[in-house]
Amino acid sequence: MTAPRIVAISGSPSPHSRTRVLLEDIVEAVVRIAGGQVRLIDIGEIAAELGPVRSRAEAPALIEQLVAEVERADLILAATPIYKGSYSGQFKHFIDLIDHRALAGVPVGLIATGGGDRHALAVEHQLRPLFGFFGARTLPTGLYVSETQHQQGRIIDPLVRIRADLLIGEAADALGRAPVPARAAQLFPNR
Numbered sequence: 001m002t003a004p005r006i007v008a009i010s011g012s013p014s015p016h017s018r019t020r021v022l023l024e025d026i027v028e029a030v031v032r033i034a035g036g037q038v039r040l041i042d043i044g045e046i047a048a049e050l051g052p053v054r055s056r057a058e059a060p061a062l063i064e065q066l067v068a069e070v071e072r073a074d075l076i077l078a079a080t081p082i083y084k085g086s087y088s089g090q091f092k093h094f095i096d097l098i099d100h101r102a103l104a105g106v107p108v109g110l111i112a113t114g115g116g117d118r119h120a121l122a123v124e125h126q127l128r129p130l131f132g133f134f135g136a137r138t139l140p141t142g143l144y145v146s147e148t149q150h151q152q153g154r155i156i157d158p159l160v161r162i163r164a165d166l167l168i169g170e171a172a173d174a175l176g177r178a179p180v181p182a183r184a185a186q187l188f189p190n191r
Contacts, residue, residue: 004036004175007073011080011091015044019113021153022145023079026111029168030077034177039069043090050090056097063097071102075175076136078127079111082119082144086126087112095130103134107174109167110142113150120144139174141166 008027010020020042027038043050046062053059056067070076080087110127112119123142131138143164149157155164 004034004074005069005072006030006036006038006075006077006175007070008038008040008077009070009079009091009094010040010042010044011078011088011094012042013044013047013088013090015042017044017081018147018150019079019081019111020044022113022150022155023077023111025153025155026079026109026143026164026168026171027077029164030075030171030175033168034172034175036075036175039066039073041066041070041094043088043094046094047090050094053093053097056099059097063094067094067097070098073106075107075109075171076103077109077111077171078131079113080127082112082114082122082126085119085122087122087130092130098134100134103131103136106134106136107139107171108136109139109171111167112142112144113146114144115147117146120146137174139167139170141170143167 008023010023012019049060049062080091108131110123112123123144128138145160149160155161
């Protein structure tokens with residue numbers, strides 16, 4: 001059996017951003033459970049090559065290779081910072097290069113970071129419709145993490161940690177592996 005191909009996209013225009021740190025944490029947990037080969041695409045690191053690309057036909061070899069890897073993924077974990085209610089422009093620019101038929105049925109985990117709670121619905125109002133256009137199978141639990149909920153590379157809010165664990169379990173399950181037990185029962189034993 002071949003190892004599943006996991007593609008993680010960090011949509012921040014800044015290399016080594018808080019979004020990337022959070023994404024790496026989620027990816028590491030999924031791989032611990034389900035195994036897999038991971039390709040991390042950091043939009044901040046490829047911004048110079050991506051910026052002038054107007055269409056896939058004129059994409060340089062690096063960008064074409066990365067887009068092709070997304071199209072061959074068994075699981076995509078897409079993370080982006082939220083600016084003024086939506087994903088980053090460079091993240092969208094990269095996604096626009098993907099063939100509109102390539103992600104049909106592919107499981108996609110949706111992750112967003114932001115400065116405060118007012119952006120929390122961006123996962124549902126921006127990311128889910130974006131990947132829905134492709135016919136991707138977005139995982140049920142979307143994860144939004146504000147600045148105050150994530151510090152020094154870790155989620156510190158216990159309720160957000162539960163959502164992260166649910167997303168990790170759904171991602172592992174989408175790859176045909178046993179999901180992580182939800183910790184919600186521990187925090188809410190009477191439900």
